[in-house]
Amino acid sequence: QPPEPLELWDSPPWQLTRRDGKLYARGVGDDKGHIECRLSALDAVKAVTGSYPCRIKFVIEGEEETSSVNLESFVVSHAEKLKADACVWEFGGVSHEGKPEQYLGLRGICYVELSVQTASQDAHSGLGGSIFANAAWRLVWALNTLKDQSEYIRIPGFYDGIKPPSARDMELLAALPDDSEDLKHRYGLKGFLKGLTGGVELRRETVFVPTCTICGLTSGYQGPGSKTVLPARASAKVDFRLVPGQDPLDILAKLRQHLEAEGFSDVEVNYLGGERPGRTDPDDPFVKLTIEAAREAYGSEVVIVPMVGGSGPNHVFLDTLKVPIVSAGVGYPGGQAHAPNENIVIDNFRTGTKHTARIIEKMKEL
Known part of the structure; x- marks a missing residue:
């Protein structure tokens, strides 16, 4: 995304700046930090074990903010080379309570x-x-x-x-922490549309409507x-x-x-x-594998989000390659993606890298 308005940045948007335990720059959270997290995890696994338990493929493209207009034709044309058992997608991180969050779908x-x-x-x-x-x-x-x-x-x-949310979807939404007060505080809101106040109905409205x-x-x-x-x-x-x-x-x-x-x-x-919308079954074995990896990396229970409100080309891989997709990474609610002072927390980057490394190690179990 463009960095404007430039006057609202506290440091140059195209210069990575370390300040108060965070890294600031345009794209550091959305999503260069996630790419570097994957690369660092590969380095760590190789350094500790000497090899990888599976083949690892990267697909990196620069058109996501303009609807990835060439990605689908690329994936279809190279489907044989891109065949895989599972996919770790960009984004994910920790909730406003500091618990690891994994996303299973995009609007x-x-x-x-x-x-x-x-x-x-x-x-x-x-x-x-x-x-x-x-x-x-x-x-x-x-x-x-x-x-x-x-x-x-x-x-x-x-x-x-x-397609309305399933009973399993509603169960996952009900288990999510209530961030209504955090949203009102962060965005200066007096309340929400449709008379919503919080809880599962607010979460349902946010992603399934x-x-x-x-x-x-x-x-x-x-x-x-x-x-x-x-x-x-x-x-x-x-x-x-x-x-x-x-x-x-x-x-x-x-x-x-x-x-x-x-x-x-x-x-x-x-x-x-x-x-197009795209999502992965919350009971898929790969989802369970990434949850266990997150528990080991973060030392806490995992927040599973069945859908998020944003959009992206995950449907291309779901529909063409038929792979389960989990989003897990280095983000957090204060990351300011698409806004001035975009940032990631350095400790989140380290733990997100550890989580990715554990996913790689566990792929031999899938």
């Missing part, structure tokens, strides 16, 4: 830019305010059709085919002072986080049909990228 995403042009150039609002179409208003009205104030997404067929989010709006004049302008162009970036049973291309088609039916055929929909 999908459909990311679009909606844009409107009503004239060839901006106009004086006194000249055109009563007789020219305003691109900003057209966009606001179009956006208003996507979701109501109860958070229900109004696109016809949007919720079709969704799809979303529609306006990520940014651009139109007209937004500089210092005033400028009475009637905008000719307006755009918004919107993401839809998707859950099992949904597909980004299907949602894209339904979005376009919805805008057309609502009278907004002039709103252009530009597809910026997407990922």
Whole structure:
């Protein structure tokens, strides 16, 4: 991700800085620190045992933040070379209570830019305010059709085919620590949407319910002072986080049909990228192996998260290679991924490396 706003960094974003027991830099937590954790674990296993108990393959690509547009074709083309028994994915780390966390799934995403042009150039609002179409208003009205104030997404067929969480999923969610107060404190929130207060229902909403989010709006004049302008162009970036049973291309088609039916055929929909949801069975033998490795490395019980709210291309490996995937690594809730002062805790890096090494050693048991 870009490092801006630069003025909010306490040290240069592209220079690794050690401070207060942490390492700061753009990408140190998302996700260069995880890559270095794997490499350090390999060094440790080789130094102690002299060899590896299994073959180890790395797939490293630099397009994850732009939906990994070339990854699926690469994996399909090289499926024979990439065959494996299991996969350790990026991310994971410790919870806000300091317990090891392992993630078993990611939501999908459909990311679009909606844009409107009503004239060839901006106009004086006194000249055109009563007789020219305003691109900003057209966009606001179009956006208003996507979701109501109860958070229900109004696109016809949007919720079709969704697979609800299983009883096992709800059992895992119920076992997670309640981080509602931590979230409110960290983000300065007065409360949560839909009257949620915490507990298992808040966790369910966070990962097993799809979303529609306006990520940014651009139109007209937004500089210092005033400028009475009637905008000719307006755009918004919107993401839809998707859950099992949904597909980004299907949602894209339904979005376009919805805008057309609502009278907004002039709103252009530009597809910026997407990922399908993907997840691993929590009772898979590899999940159990990584849990035991974490207990040995951290000396505590493990927090198993069946799904997280973010997205990524794990579905490519799940669908093509049919491998179980567990995310385990060096992150923590204060890591500031995608934000200024991104960081990892050095002690977490050491323990995460030990965990990875134990997973490698235990692969002979799988």
